[in-house]
Amino acid sequence: MSHPSRSQQPQSPAAEAERLREAFAEVAYDVTPSVVPIAAIAREGRRRRRRRTAAVLGAACGVLLVPLAVVMLRGGVPGGQGEREQVTPPAASVSPSPSMSMPHAGKVRVVTPGERVTVSPGTKIWLTEDGKHWTEPDQPTQFRSVTDGNLDLSSPGVSLQESGREDGTVFLSGIFYGAGEPALVEIRTVAGDIDGTALTLAGEPGWGVWYAEVKVPESVRSSSDFLGGVTERVTVYDSAGGVIASQEFSS
Template sequence: MEPEGLREAFAEAALDVTPSVVPIAAIERAGRRRRRRRTAAVLGAACGVLLLPLAVVALRTDLSLGQGESERVTPPAASAGPTPSPSLSMAYAGKVRIVTPGERVEVSPGIEIWLTEDGKHWSEPDQPTLFRSVSDGNLDLSAPGVSVQESAHDGVSFLSGIFHGPGEPARVEVETVTGDLDGTALTLAGEPGWGVWYAEVKVPESQTPPSDSPSGVTERVTVYDSAGGVIASQESAT
């Protein structure tokens, strides 16, 4: 058959064929699904890229916080060791100290005082132990009073004595020929009603009383309680 005849035969056959309807709606839905999947994939990749540095930052923050907490850890407190005993010399000058019976206190170089229930004991260089009783009746403990003992060593006068009266001592004031000074009190625990005071003063030679003088370096001793009340006071006591 000639080519022109073939074309005519195909044209006639095509006229007899009814074309099917094109599924435009389905094609559009499929296209939208493919676009959504591509968009989700792109966003997921972008979020992953963004979250990676955030995760690194968070990790670094956690690490830095951990380091900060470790630096703020309080070290264990050092165990408290025994408190060193204070010097028994003039470290207690102007204070009140409670002592145990028989406890020796070095109140000045070469001079020691210790208290027992029956009175005051003290020792001085090149001297035997001295004693003043509070139980032999020589001191009237029923009324406030102060006694005084004086001695001189190397140009320094050591003053001491017994005080007695109601109340707990808090301060001792000693008036001397050279001026006023604070004394120190020693007492036993339990409010025994008496105690020992002492002080030390350097007296110029021009103010040193003669050895045969009835008056000494001490002019008055006054013992006060914590409220400022007078426990005992005596002038030129001997």
Template sequence: MNRPSRNQTSPAEAELLREVFAEAALDVTPSVVPLAAIEREGRRRKRRRRAAVLGGACGVLLAPLAVVVLQGGISPDASDGSERVDPPAASSGPRPSVSASRAGKVRVVTPGERVKVSTGVEIWLTEDGKHWSEPDQPTQFRSVTDGNLDLSTPGVSLQESGQDNGLFFLSGIFYGEGEPSRVAVETLAGDLDGTALTLAGRPGWGVWYAEVKVPQALLSSSDAATGVTRRVTVYDSAGGVIATQEFSA
């Protein structure tokens, strides 16, 4: 008869062991899975990753912004720790200026309309010519119909009157084809723009005038012997010459 080995378990013993292990397993209660803690940890890690990404992106954006601000005139090394904004530097180029004595224009007037052109001086136009008055002087007249001016050929006339302080009033009649836009007056004291007066309907003539202050040193020179006006030129809007006249060499 064969006897079971000491190291072998009989079928009855094996069945008994299974029953004992099963009962022991029933007595073991598994621990609860900490789901809430796992969710909190997941959210915390997600927030950390998001903050890291945003921080890196902001750093990339702020770096060029700082360069732009510094180039725009903000000094980062202010002694009080605050930012100092430097105002834009003023332009070093010359500023354009307009001399009042050069200001000129073209004005259309009605017959008999008096225009004050200087202190105590008035000019008015009628269909037969130019009229003007000066302080302590009788009214003066230059006709465009008496034959003294040949209106068929472009030209410019001149009348000068001066005062003891060197202030000169210059005026005359211009005539030629075209609508006047500018009057250039060359004088002993320099160049300036005159003003043109015309009647409505473009009659083919008009009146120009200007005022100039001539220094006493120039008036005492030999150049002033022939007057202070050198040339008068009337231009149209395209820059063409309507009429021009030289008055002294």
């Protein structure tokens, strides 16, 4: 029987591991490592940082734009359905003295002597220093004096002339006199309350003319209680709400 030589006998695990390490070391020494691409790595890092910065800025701008859009919509930008228009509340009005306030905005005109004022087609009125003049369609010129003694200018008062037409329109006019500058003429009629117009001459003559036109409904004209008179009361106010003159008339 033959026996294997010593060289062919198996090696121990420790010796085998040592032999493998030596072999790997020899192979590693023969390999030349490549140069590390430092420049490329730096460029890639800068590119990624820029992308992250842009994403963060975009998100921040979006957050800022949302409140801005809300503010613009709340500010009442025109053109959108359902938007509300901001309304500035009116300034508080100051009541004249005395405590009563003037109910309507009146009309007052300062005219020169002889200046014609057109009331309606064919109806004109004018003042001279001696009184009131007016014309109506198909009527001669009429006149009421303030100097002939028929009016007592020493105490406040109001005179009245009425002239009706077939369509129910009535021309109302007269002379008022009293202390103060007129600002409003309020007329109570069977057809309701209306505002008149005051005409005065420059200076302080102590008198003026008022006029208005009113349409009386057929139901009122055909009533058995209607006696033909339209005017019930005329009151002339000054700018402070004080009464210059007031007169009651039977209807």
